[in-house]
Amino acid sequence: MSRSLTPLNQPNSPQKSRAGGAARPTAPVLAAPPLDYTYDGSFEGLLTVLFAIYDRKAAPNSIQPLGAVQGGLFTQPLLVETHEATAARVWEGLLRHMTAEARTRLFHAFLSEQPDRELLIFRYADLAMRSAQDIAENYADDNVRRVAHLAQQMGREKHRMEAFVRFEKTSDELFHATIEPDFDVLPLIAPHFTKRYADQRWLIFDQRRGYGLYYDLHRTDIVQFETGSAAPRGTGVSATVLDEREPLFKVLWQTYFDHVNIPERRNMKLHRRHIPLRYWKYLSEKQPRETRFEPIKNKRPATE
Secondary structure (H helix, E strand, C coil), X not given: CCXXXXXXXXXXXXXXXXXXXXXXXXXXXXXXXXXXXXXXXXXXXXXXXXXHHHHHCEEEEEEEECCCCCCCCCCCCXXXXXXXXXXXXXXXXXXXXXXXXXXXXXXXXXXXXXXXXXXXHHHHHHHHHHCCCCCCCCCCCHHHHHHHHHHHHHHHHHHHHHHHCCCEEECCCEEEEEECCCCCCHHHHHHHHHHHCCCCEEEEEECCCCEEEEECCCCEEEEEXXXXXXXXXXCCCCHHHECCCHHHHHHHHHHHHHHHCCHHHCCHHHHHHHCCHHHXXXXXXXXXXXXXXXXXXXXXXXXX
């Protein structure tokens, strides 16, 4: 399955929304018998499927990625080959029916990895193309409500990943971090880390999905491990390839958190709400202490 950091590998730049006074084009009537569609699992592939639906005028019974196809006894799904130019045409064409923000929600819904995300995106796009008004806030519709909810979930997960990623420095000056988010958020966090850590090489590896982001001081790219190769496992890299000062950095980081902690204001219920337990295994400050905590004795004795 191919992946891209931004839809259609385009740079992160503001897109022009459809002019408010422009007439909305009418979507073709889907009068042909419904079909089952399958594609390569990429967002560009799904956009190509949307084009094929209206080109054939055949609504989808199902849209399934390759490898997860469940065909019927008497029918075979139609394989739609991905075409970058067609996908770009569909992506730009969506702006005639929705705002750039609403279009971005569709990309976020795709990254959510929900089992029925393809049909959900089709229904949202089809509704937008057949409506005389902007549907982005039509929360009475179940499809609009679900897409908005998924976009909110993706936003929260993106924010948490940007806050909770902890890097380890290797002996060859590479900063490595392992994550396992609930959703496929790597394409969303790439701009943040590219801008914030522009002066160092880094790799963020999504252990659940088997791919990562690699920044080489010039650009950020998707890196994917071949099937059967030794992909990183566990919560970090092997101690044999870490920089010799990395254990000291870990102790200093833990010591900092210990000293800024105020025991009298401890509230674990609130703490778990802001930092869910599933993230703790990747946070240095949540690992067992190698040195015993000793409070800093810098307070002056009370004078009478």
